[in-house]
Each structure stands twice: as C-alpha cells, then as structure tokens.
Amino acid sequence: MDKIIVLFFGIVSIIFTYWFFFMKKINTVQAEGTVNILVDGGYKPDQIVIPFGKTTKLVFERKDSNTCLEEVVLSDFKIRKFLVLNEKTEIEINPTKKGEFDFSCGMGMFHGKLIVK
C-alpha cells in the first residue's frame, strides 16, 4: 500500500516540478527610456521590450547576496558588469539590431531577455 502511495506522490511531484519550472508565465514589460530591474533570485522583470535604435537605460538593483548574480552579462552587447550589492548599476544600450537578446548572470544560471522592436 505504502509503495503505491509513494509511487503516486512521486509521479505527482515530478509533474509538479515540470510545471513549476518549465511552464511559468513570463513577466514582460515595455520599456521607454529607463527600466528598473530587480536582481533578487533572478531578474524582475525578466523579459523587457525595448525600442530599436534608441538608448535604453537598464538599472539593475541587486538585492541578492548570491555570488552567482554578482555579474550580469549582456553578451550581444559585449557587456559584463559587476553589480554591487544593494546598489543600482546603470547599463546603457543602444540596439542596432532587432530581435531577441538573452542576458544572464555570470555563470549562465539566471536568464532574462531583451526584445528589440
């Protein structure tokens, strides 16, 4: 009996894990000029629509002491920047290409996306 219960809960937990991590809703915002990004266990918002050909200021505020998040990398814009804990770090970008560009922490564990339209 206990084995059936364990099997049942095991399957449910696996399905829940899948749903929880892989089927989440993405938090998209439209940015004009300046956008504040909270760095705390990830990036909030993690999907940002920015205008093409205009300078957008991304203000990262790191609240998370996890060293994984201490650097932010915008590889398509060739930017790797250290984010000082509990401070705001400004990064200005002026996209010259349209499309979707990933940004991530220094180790590539946490991801966000810039959508240039």
Next chain:
Amino acid sequence: MNKQTFAIKGMHCASCVYINEKALKTIPGVIEAVVNLTNGKATLSSDAPIEENKIIDAVKSVGYQAMIENDGTLDEKIKIEKKRELKDLKIKVVVSLFLGALIVWGSFPGIMDFAPSLFKNFYFQFVLATIVQLWAGRDLYRAAISSLRHRIANMDTLVVIGTTVAFLYSIFVTFFPKFFMDLKIEAMPYFDVSTVILGLILLGRFLEAQAKAGTGEAIKKLIGLQAKTARVIRNNKEIDISIDEVVAGDLIRVRPGEKIPVDGIIIEGESAIDESMVTGESMPSSKYKGDTVIGATMNKSGSFVYKATKVGKDTLLAQIIKLVEEAQGSKAPIQRLADIISSYFVPIVIMLAIGTFVGWYLFGSNPVFINAMLRSIAVLIIACPCAMGLATPTAIMVGTGIGAQHGILIKDAESLETAHKVNTIIFDKTGTLTKGKPEVTDIILINKNLIPKFFIGKQKTEKNLVSALLITTASIEKLSEHPLGEAIVKKAEEEKLVLSEVEGFKSLTGKGVTGNIKYQKSNIKVILGNKKLMENFDVSIHQSGHEKLEKEGKTVVFMAVKNLFLTTNHYSLVALLAIADTIKESAKEAILALNKIGIETVMITGDNEATATAIGKKLGIKTVLAEVIPQDKEREVKKFQKEGKVVAMVGDGINDAPALAVADVGIAMGSGTDVAIEAAGITLVNKNLISVVSTIKLSKQTMKTIKLNLFWAFAYNVILIPVAMMGLISPILASGAMAFSSISVITNSLLLKRAKI
C-alpha cells in the same frame, strides 16, 4: 582652463537647465557652467578643479542630483564587497566543518566508540546541526527561496533541498524516535550528512571565489599601468597635476625612468621607450621629435617634452581596457550548448532525485525509506551546474587577458574561438608584410669616375663614393615629391649627409627629374629617372644589371651625368639605385612558423606579377595573388571560403576593411587605419607579425582549455549522477566531489596563464 563634466539627474525641461546653471555658477571659482538637457550633462569651466562635494551640494540645493563618475570607487566597492564575502565565507566554513566533525565523531561507526558521550547525544547534535543549517546556510536558503519565487532553480536549490531533507528527517528521528521504531526503522539521525555537506559546499564556494578573482586579473593589471600624475608645462611653469586634469594640447615633460601619462607627439628631445606593457614588444623603441608616444609606457633614457593628443577615454590604454572588457562580456559560440543545458539542468536533477527516491523505495533493500532518502539526497548534491556555467567564461577571461598582455587585442570571444580553426591566412602586402615605405635597397656604381668628386674626401673608398652619389641624387630628389625620391632623401639623411645646392631643377612626369649640382665654380648636369628618361637622353643602360634587380621586384632609378670627359653633349650612366618596399623583419619568421603548423599562407597585392612573386618567394609564401585591385580583395577571401577554407585576413589599410570584415577572422595591424581596426575581430597592437602566430596559438590553447573544462563538467555530471542514483556514493562524498568539480574547472582555466604563445 580646467573643465569638469558630469551628469545631472532629474532634469526634464528647459527651466531645469537654467536653475542648474545658475546654481553651479554660484560655486566660487566657476567661470562658466553649461548644462545640456539632451544628454543630461553639465560642464564647468574653472581655473582650478572644483571639489566634488561642492558641485554635489550646489546641484542638490536646487533639488537635483549630480552624478560624478568615479571609477575608482566602483573598484573599491567591489574590492570591499569581495573581501567581506571571503571573510564571511571563511568563518562559516571553519565553524561548520568543525561542528560537522564533532557530529561525525559522535555518530560515525567505529570512531564514535571513542567519542565523549555528549557528542553522541542526539539533542546535542541537533543543536550543533541547527547552528550550521540556519546560520551558515542562511545565504543559501535566502538565494534558493528568492529564486523559487521566480520559479527558477539553481545550485542553491539543490543544496538546500538535499540538506533540508536530511536535517528535517533527523529532527523528526530525534524527537519522535518511537514513530520510527514502530515502523521497524532504526531511529538514527543524519545530522552529520546535513552539516558536513553544507561545510564542504561552503568550502567549495570559498575556494571558487578566491580562484575566480584570478581570472579577471588582466584588466586590473592594465588599469594599474596608468600613470597617476603628469608634469605639465602651463604658462612656462612646470606643474604636477592629476592625470584626469590633463587636456589635449597640454605640453608634458617626461624625465628618464618616468611613466608617460597620456598619448601624444614628441616636440622636443628624444628617448628610448619601453612599450612592452602596452604592445607586448620587448625591445625599447627609439623615439624622436614628431614620433608618437603611448600613455602608460615607460621612458627609459632621455628627457623630452611632448604634446598630449589623446587623454582620458581616448588613450590607447583606455581603448585597450575597453576592448578587453567588451571581449570578456561577449559569448563564445561554444558556450551556447552549455547555456541551454544549464537552463534545464536543475529542474531535471530534481525530477531525477524524486525518481531515485521512488525507485529505491519500490525496489530497494531494507531499510527502504532511509536508503531511498540518502540516495536521492546524493543525486541532488552531486549535480554541479556551476562547473558547466564556469567552463567557457573563465577560460575566455584568462585568454583575452593573456592576449592583451602580448599586444593581441581580441574584440569578441567568437574571434578567439574561430581563430583556432583557421587553415588559411591571407596577408595584405603593403604595410602588413612590408613596411609600407619604399627604401633604397641597392646602390650599384657603374662609372665611378663620373661621380662628382668634390663631395669626397681624400680617400676614394667605396663608402665615400656611395656617399657622394647619395649627396648628388638626394640633393635633386629633395625638390621632387615623388615617393621614390623620398626614399633616396631618407637614405641620405640616415647617413647624416649634408645636401648640396641645386639649380635648374625640372620634374618630368612619368620619367624622372633633372638638375644641376653646384659646387663652388663647378656645375654638373644630372638626370635621374626611369628607362624612358634614359632613352630620351640617349643613355645606354645595356648590361647595367637592372634586369636582375627588377626581377627581384625592385624599382630601379638610373642616374646619369653629362660626361665632362667628352666634348659632345653626351650623358653617361653613373649608377643604379634600387628601391623597394622592404619586408618587415618579423614577416619571414612568422610565415615560416605558420607553414610549419600547416597553415596555408597567401599574399594579396596590387603589385605586378613579377614583383609580387619575388616577394612571395623571399618570404616563403607559395600562393601569391598579384594585380588584385582593392575592391576585389573581399572577393578573393570569399573564393577561399567557398573552397571550404577557414580564412583569416591580415591587413592594415582602409581598402582592407571589407576583406577583414568578410574573413572568418579579421586581424588588423595596430599601426593601421581606424577603419581596418574597426572591421577586424582581432587587433595586433605591435607591428610584429609573430603576433599572428601567437594569436593562433592562444586561440588553440584557449579552446583546448574550454573543451577540457566542458568535457570535465559534462562527464562529471553524466557519470556521477547515475552513480549517485545507483546508490554507489554517499551524500557526504557527493558534496566533496561537487565542490571539487567547480574548482577544478577554474584551476584549469587559470593554468592557461602558463601557456606559451
């Protein structure tokens, strides 16, 4: 006049500009204050620099915020933060491993028999484990919880789930042993598992943080090269000022042994300058009036005054730092796979751990619950996504850093990656393989008797005769503006010869020049030019040996004089001067080294077939593309690419830019034009072609490191996760293996520093 520029935050209208300007003008010492709404910046003009806090206060008084950039403070902040972090980690590691050791002593079969009874007490173990779990593991919990809120799982999630399960189970066993005994399970807590795992994971973090600091050292070294002050001559007075206050146009005095503060041009004096720190070139280079000097390089012997041309962010060093920073921010294509895998990795490991628990519970041996739990904890702990995430970036950081130290500037990680695959290198000839400036290479005297004698001393040695010839030819060519003429004049200047007066100078386009050399009462008619000119003056050049020189790719200038020994108006050939664009010393060596490692070398030039082949032969280049017009260089690169070759193009001129851009790897010579540097992925700051070989070697070494890192990171996870699922490794060993895997990846990247390139 001193100028300070800074940003003002909070401005949105024209009146803000007015208010700020007014506030800034009230600061004592400010002569002019200009605020620009479009870029949100203010510029102050003053005689002496205004203190920062005065500016901040003035702007604050009208309700805005002055953002005075100070890069130093950011570095300071990072340093302080890192130091605090390391100190914090160190204490936590020591405490948790010590407490963990006490618990192990009191609970591990065999050694527990010798332990004091207190250590064997479950309640005592509970207290120690709680300290480790809640105090040392606090940051892990915080990080895991905040990521879970974003529905993201990372390294911390795995560690937290694994140790929490062991910790909670142990608490339950400690306080409700009867429950387990009724189920015929031995009431044995696993506080040692949770504590030691946390201790080892934190130890891994500590070592990782220390090692990681070493990967970014190159930039710090480059920034450290910068001089702090400059001795500027203003109003005829020499004053020492901070390097930030130097403006373009300032005259700066540099004494022996001093660092050159900013980039500029020597206007007085000469010296030998060690530029190795910026260009990687080990030999000091001699610099004279009119030569450019680079900021942050070391003045060796002489004292000189130079005019600052580039300051602040425009200096070569600042540009180099920016390029290296950008390269380290870019991603190598090889990283893409690791990125995709690591974004799915952790949730999959969690699912595998659940599967492991269920599997062992259903089919495992007794006690099933404990076996299943310990094995699933081992799966969670042993998985190491960090090693995968660190594999590529750490190697790229070290690789680009080493490059910069050797004068190889890599613009992006992609170029560094592609360079190792290059099997064909196309070199532009002029300015790249050759110096780009024609030089006199041979002087052949045909009729020594006709050389104007008055320039010779008493001894008619060969050397003196050559000097006399050079004086004669250079004196006339000095009046022409032809590049071939310049080469002759330069040669005479190098030999420190004093030129003579010339009368009746005439330039015959496409043929050469004529003129009379005057010396006291003598007057010698000289003609100097190509075959056509000689034909016009009926001078026989038969058997003069010019064909041989021409075959070697040299341009021959014939020199004839009116023969005083003959009564007729007849000119006779006196000498031949061969002029050629000389090959750089490093070119031959570089080509040889490239051929040796199996890379096909190609030379591309607009020169005629004969000249091009001659130079190609000299250098050991088999494939020579001659008579290629600049617009076609790009097409030639594409042709090689169509044949399936991976092509690197090395060039320096504006006309090379399209070819540099289209090549798989564009390598620009640092002495080249900005357009070429802009188009290329890699720039060689020194003019040394050996750096092309070094670039390939560096790329190969970096890729080797990355591949080994990735192999290790993947193999580690692919092998050890199934091993943990099978129950062949205990959770504590798993945590040790995990800590070791990240460190080994970083250490491997740091080993790249020892690579010989």
